Amino acid sequence: xxxxxxxxxxxxxxxxxxxxxxxxxxxxxxxxxxxxxxxxxxxxxxxxxxxxxxxxxxxxxxxxxxxxxxxxxxxxxxxxxxxxxxxxxxxxxxxxxxxxxxxxxxxxxxxxxxxxxxxxxxxxxxxxxxxxxxxxxxxxxxxxxxxxxxxxxxxxxxxxxxxxxxxxxxxxxxxxxxxxxxxxxxxxxxxxxxxxxxxxxxxxxxxxxxxxxxxxxxxxxxxxxxxxxxxxxxxxxxxxxxxxxxxxxxxxxxxxxxxxxxxxxxxxxxxxxxxxxxxxxxxxxxxxxxxxxxxxxxxxxxxxxxxxxxxxxxxxxxxxxxxxxxxxxxxxxxxxxxxxxxxxxxxxxxxxxxxxxxxxxxxxxxxxxxxxxxxxxxxxxxxxxxxxxxxxxxxxxxxxxxxxxxxxxxxxxxxxxxxxxxxxxxxxxxxxxxxxxxxxxxxxxxxxxxxxxxxxxxxxxxxxxxxxxxxxxxxxxxxxxxxxxxxxxxxxxxxxxxxxxxxxxxxxxxxxxxxxxxxxxxxxxxxxxxxxxxxxxxxxxxxxxxxxxxxxxxxxxxxxxxxxxxxxxxxxxxxxxxxxxxxxxxxxxx
Numbered sequence: 128x129x130x131x132x133x134x135x136x137x138x139x140x141x142x143x144x145x146x147x148x149x150x151x152x153x154x155x156x157x158x159x160x161x162x163x164x165x166x167x168x169x170x171x172x173x174x175x176x177x178x179x180x181x182x183x184x185x186x187x188x189x190x191x192x193x194x195x196x197x198x199x200x201x202x203x204x205x206x207x208x209x210x211x212x213x214x215x216x217x218x219x220x221x222x223x224x225x226x227x228x229x230x231x232x233x234x235x236x237x238x239x240x241x242x243x244x245x246x247x248x249x250x251x252x253x254x255x256x257x258x259x260x261x262x263x264x265x266x267x268x269x270x271x272x273x274x275x276x277x278x279x280x281x282x283x284x285x286x287x288x289x290x291x292x293x294x295x296x297x298x299x300x301x302x303x304x305x306x307x308x309x310x311x312x313x314x315x316x317x318x319x320x321x322x323x324x325x326x327x328x329x330x331x332x333x334x335x336x337x338x339x340x341x342x343x344x345x346x347x348x349x350x351x352x353x354x355x356x357x358x359x360x361x362x363x364x365x366x367x368x369x370x371x372x373x374x375x376x377x378x379x380x381x382x383x384x385x386x387x388x389x390x391x392x393x394x395x396x397x398x399x400x401x402x403x404x405x406x407x408x409x410x411x412x413x414x415x416x417x418x419x420x421x422x423x424x425x426x427x428x429x430x431x432x433x434x435x436x437x438x439x440x441x442x443x444x445x446x447x448x449x450x451x452x453x454x455x456x457x458x459x460x461x462x463x464x465x466x467x468x469x470x471x472x473x474x475x476x477x478x479x480x481x482x483x484x485x486x487x488x489x490x491x492x493x494x495x496x497x498x499x500x501x502x503x504x505x506x507x508x509x510x511x512x513x514x515x516x517x518x519x520x521x522x523x524x525x526x527x528x529x530x531x532x533x534x535x536x537x538x539x540x541x542x543x544x545x546x547x548x549x550x551x552x553x554x555x556x557x558x559x560x561x562x563x564x565x566x567x568x569x570x571x572x573x574x575x576x577x578x579x580x581x582x583x584x585x586x587x588x589x590x591x592x593x594x595x596x597x598x599x600x601x602x603x604x605x606x607x608x609x610x611x612x613x614x615x616x617x618x619x620x621x622x623x624x625x626x627x628x629x630x631x632x633x634x635x636x637x638x639x640x641x642x643x644x645x646x647x648x649x650x651x652x653x654x655x656x657x658x659x660x661x662x663x664x665x666x667x668x669x670x671x672x673x674x675x676x677x678x679x680x681x682x683x684x685x686x687x688x689x690x691x692x693x694x695x696x697x698x699x700x701x702x703x704x705x706x707x708x709x710x711x712x713x714x715x716x717x
Contacts, residue, residue: 128245128370130363130381131464134196134220137361140240141194141222149195151466152177154216154417155426155595169426170200174221175337175358181225182302182339184353188639188662191227196220196363196465200410202429205522208406209399211368211375212331215433216410218363226354233336233357234272234307241309241334245370251312253323253330254278257292257305258285262349263341266291269307281320290324293337293358302339302352309334311369331369334361377402385409385457392453394445401444407437408451408480412458415476416469418594418608420708421483427704432520434483438491439523451480475608479707490517498527507539514544570685571693571715572603574635575625577667578690579605579713580651581678582624586617592651594708602699602714609709613701622698622713628667628677632691636666638673650679 128136138148154171171177174197181187197219207213224233241247254273259265265285273283289295293306310323310330323330339356341349367379377386385405390396414430421431434451441450455477459469469476494517501509505528513519521540528535576596583591587609595606613621642662650664650673665686668676687693694715704710 130367130379133245133363133367133370134465136244137196137220137240138194140244141192141236144192144236146192146194146222147189149189149193151196151198154198154200154414155419169429171197172199172201173197174199174219174360175223178223178225178358179302182223182352182356182358183342187225191225192223193225194222198413198466200414209402211377212365214364214376214406214410216406216413220361220363220366222357222359224357226356228357229355230268230307230336230338230357231272233338233359234269235276237309237334237336237359238273238276238278245366247311247369248315249277251315252278253282253284253310253312253320255284255286255291255308255310255323257307258287260288262288263305266305266307266338269305269336269338273307279320284322284324286324293335293339298343298347300343300345302341302356303343304338304340306335306337308332309336313369331365333366333369335359375402377405381461382409384461385454388454388457389444389446392444392446392448392450394447395443397443400440403440404437404444404454407433407440408454409458411437411451411480412455412469412476413466415479416466416472418592420479420594420608420704422704422708428520431483432522434480435487435491435518435520435523436526438484438487439526442491442495449481449484451484452477455480475707482707487518493517494519495527498524504528504533505535507536507541507543510535510537510540511543514540566600568600568715569598571687572598573685574667574687574690575629575693575696575713575715576603576605577665577678577680577682577686578625578628578693579603579621579696579711580607580680582621582628583607583609583711585624586620587613594704602712605711605713606704606708607711608707610707612703613709618698618701622696625696629690629693629696632689633667633669633677634689635686636668636671636673636676637663637686638666639663645681648674648679650681 142148152171156168156171156176168176174195175182177197178187178193187193198216199219200216202215204213205215208215238252241252242249256269256273257263257266270283274280291306291308292303294303309332311333312329313331314329317329337358337360339358340352342352343349364376364379364381367373367381368376371379373379376382382405385408386401389401389404393401411430411433414426419426419430421427421434423431437451456473459473459476463470494513497517498513505524510521510524513524514521521535521537525535576598580593590608592608593606594608597604640662645662645664662681664673664679665682666673666676666679667690670676673679694717696713697716698711698713700712702710
């Protein structure tokens with residue numbers, strides 16, 4: 128079964144059971160998700176992440192039963208990439224019940240899909256359930272459902288919070304609860320049941336059904352959620368290894384064309400390095416498509432780290448030519464039927480990755496020579512010099528040091544770097560994302576970003592699109608795709624257009640309509656991928672007909688009732704926010 132067939136089979140199966148298909152959200156969490164969550168994360172890390180507001184009780188426009196294939200990205204296991212199962216970017220097949228069905232239906236449908244649709248051998252299915260502790264009791268309900276489905280008790284195991292609770296361990300505030308995991312025995316000849324946790328080579332974890340019934344408080348205590356939710360997740364790459372009888376995820380059809388090209392380009396083939404290159408270039412393509420550009424902070428830092436690690440491992444493979452554009456095209460072709468946005472943004476993706484490759488390749492060669500000259504362990508100053516002079520992310524220096532059996536003085540490095548620029552780790556500090564406050568002044572600033580977005584498109588061209596924003600009570604920050612510094616005249620023209628619309632005191636309207644209709648009238652917005660068939664748009668126009676509006680965007684934040692409420696907008700600064708991205712700061716003057 129191919130990856131395309133698997134995606135369609137999964138969506139069709141749950142659609143026939145009353146689930147509405149929703150599109151994948153962006154890898155960049157939306158403002159709505161940022162505000163609803165209790166902890167900020169840089170990327171969409173799980174299928175449930177874009178649905179946090181609805182898991183917390185908000186009504187979803189598509190109803191109580193949902194299904195999709197969600198793009199995800201995690202870097203916590205980045206050092207494990209290169210083995211047979213770990214990725215940074217991955218796809219998660221998920222179905223959800225928002226206060227509707229519960230454990231019996233969720234587990235039964237999971238089992239039915241595995242056995243009847245994917246034709247897996249029922250005798251090789253294993254499951255685990257939550258064993259219980261002082262916070263929550265043993266999940267006997269899930270245990271009994273598995274037994275009734277015919278899974279022998281010798282194939283059902285009881286684990287604690289570290290294995291059968293989501294999020295793992297239950298320490299993070301937010302919605303959570305016990306889960307039941309499904310494993311597949313990759314040894315068809317084995318007849319003796321064993322604990323899956325004791326043999327990771329023999330078993331593949333293929334599915335996880337989470338039963339969200341608690342909300343963990345900041346003090347660590349639990350209280351029941353307003354509604355009980357089901358959140359399931361099946362990693363596409365891992366289940367493909369089972370369906371395609373592949374020894375690793377890198378031998379499945381989502382990776383084979385990429386791995387074949389890397390092998391062809393390599394003068395010295397190393398499987399681990401080839402896998403790292405394949406994984407990281409795939410992640411980089413998807414991140415760039417979602418508006419991230421290489422930089423030294425936050426998401427841009429992660430993207431830069433992925434690209435530069437790719438280039439580092441290409442040097443170990445002795446790939447002696449420019450290779451990122453060619454590999455990018457393979458990734459895009461592999462996924463174009465599932466994610467058409469990749470083909471739409473192909474030129475920009477290739478341009479960004481090519482620039483980063485050209486910029487870093489020369490520095491890498493010289494920097495490694497500099498590294499080789501360092502005797503003994505790597506001091507903080509050594510690491511900082513590699514970072515500042517050769518563009519080495521600290522993680523790359525650590526990787527080089529490990530290969531030589533050396534240590535890096537990270538503490539001293541961080542002290543030196545603190546005064547120079549923000550490390551990516553500072554991005555984990557708590558914030559409320561693009562919209563830092565919920566107030567009347569924030570609503571005015573938020574509405575101003577809509578006018579600013581359209582004014583930039585008017586002055587610079589329709590290629591301009593929002594890549595991020597941050598609003599406080601004192602100012603707005605707006606990031607957008609554009610490849611050169613704005614002239615003073617362009618800044619004046621943008622500011623003038625914004626204030627002209629403010630002086631006209633134009634009404635701000637909200638309308639819910641089918642996504643296809645919103646696309647037809649030209650509604651734009653960075654985070655529109657998170658919406659299903661029914662979407663909300665805010666449009667600024669004298670007429671109630673959105674087709675005649677000056678600005679129309681997919682959006683969920685607070686807005687002024689009319690542009691006259693905003694006040695005069697003054698652009699205070701324009702600067703680079705990374706390759707291919709500009710940043711504007713502006714304030715409101717009353």
